[in-house]
Amino acid sequence: MSAAAAPRPVIELTGVTKTYGTGDTVVHAVAGVDLVVERGDYVAVMGASGSGKSTLMNIIGCLDAPTRGRYRLDGVDVRRRAEATLSRIRNRKIGFIFQNFNLIPRTSALRNVELPLAYAGIGAADRRERALEALARVGLTDRAGHLPSQLSGGQQQRVAVARAIVTNPVLLLADEPTGALDSHSTEDVLALFDQLSLAGRTLVVITHEADVARRAKRIVRMRDGLILSDERVAPLAGEPVGPRAQAELAS
């Protein structure tokens, strides 16, 4: 549509706060954040434990409502929306990747990937085709029939990535996606992120690991619910750091 003429930002946070509790025990998990993420960007959000990263991700992912401030997702104000609307927004616009994979147990990889499409009301045949396509992109075609319990952590996380991308969401949101993985599986998942970024996807990855953050195009550092620094490490339109670094390494 008009995306080329005036690309609207995927995320627009303005003065967003989130407080837990009241009175003496009040916690300002997010203390006032302004953040704009353009389409095609690959942002790493870094910070120590308890700095408010997950709280911010929950707000961005429409899983939680901010206490104060404005949030526009893909140009749409999502404040005070009905739960039914929010679940539709999560289904169509956002793909989640969690630290602990969060696949549905006792359900095959293929069915897990099909699930968002099922909730979107897409027919069985179409659903299956798209889910197999997504599994192919993460290199797990041969594991389609496996249950989560039959897959390694790295494979489970790749299934989760397939599930996140299968609806073609405007935003991929990952909270500590490599936190439960060994270095080899971490590399697999990060390589996938590089590919997705190259393909023009918008990614926001929350991490406390510098190695993971270094692969992004932009690094946002948080402390005590506030943004401490916001550094662009690669141009928005360019390639992510990962492939370039690898290319340099190879040459």
Add this chain to the structure above:
Amino acid sequence: MNIGESTRFAVQGVTSNKMRSALTTLGILIGVAAVIILVAVGTGSSKAVADSISRLGSNTLTVSSSSTTGGGRGGPRQPAVGGAGATASPNSGTKTRANQLTMADAQALTDKAAAPDVLGVAPVVSASSVTATYSGASHSVGTFTGSTSTYLLIDNDTVATGSPFTDTDYSEHRRVALLGVTVAKDLAGGDGTSIVGKTVAFNGKQFTVLGILTAKGSTGPQDQDDRVVAPATAVQDTLAGYGSLSSISVKAASSSTTSAAQSEVEAILDGRHHVTAADRDYSVFNSAALLSAATSSNATFTVLLGAVAAISLLVGGIGVMNIMLVTVTERTREIGIRKAIGAGKGDIVSQFLLEAVMLSLFGGIVGVVAGLIGSRFTIVGVQPVVAPYSVVLAFGVAIAVGLFFGLYPANRAATLRPIDALRHE
């Protein structure tokens, strides 16, 4: 999302913990089967009582003398109410003062003007301790009845082989007899039909067998086919003597006029015997009245059995709710994941509600089968009769129980905030 998809998730939920689902289902199964079987037992026992009463003829009245002591063998299957006459001791002076039932009494009851609701009247004389002999075989006859051809009509008797005796046989004092199946078989062997047309001696008196009565079967210990029916005139000539009648059988025009007929019979006999309701020397047994009393007490019995069974169905329903609450708690995280990737409230509600209904539906189906199988066996001496309404009711209630008790857990699952559900350990 469509219902097929929700159904698949629900099936997956039910089958993921088979043992638990089976036990939960068992609760519903037992409840449904109990409702069907217990109502069938109640219905079966009502039917058994109604059958044995209606075999007496639903619009028949039996008038028996209070002072006659039939020795247990006299009369046409003397009804139990005969015991009411026990107040008059057989050996006391009251016996001589009491009026016996006579042929004249029976004749008086046929008066159309005084008893418009009476359709037919049959005097009954009975002979006790009758032994039948026939070509070397002998048989002690259970009941030997002398009456008119009307008696067969009143007693709902038909003749299976041969022919009934006629009014001419009665007026001519012909020594003819109709045998019950038991008597015929015992004397002639085989199916007993070879005895028709032959002569049988009863206590030495020769009677020609006209036919064999259609089998009535037995109620309890009493064999209703161990009997002989002959014209009353011939019986008086040979075996019973010309004394009193043991009873008078009266048929009312219809079952709805039985009570009216009873009043008319009582009015006529009170006048003839110079007694009142207080000092009657005879009693009238009304099978219709007994039937309605027995039916209503049996209906109460059936309702009570059904209520006990319904409680077990309710307990089964609470079991479903309990397990669904456990399931929802166990799968809180799964619910969180589903909501995060776009499941709406309706999707979650339908998934868990279907799961609950599936448990109760399965329990209901197997319960119906178990109930129908269980009802084929005789239970505490009663042959259960399955009431179709109880099957529909039990099955319907099982589904309703699943819906009702599944709704709360399903709703609880659906209203979980995704953020809280995802944090659940």
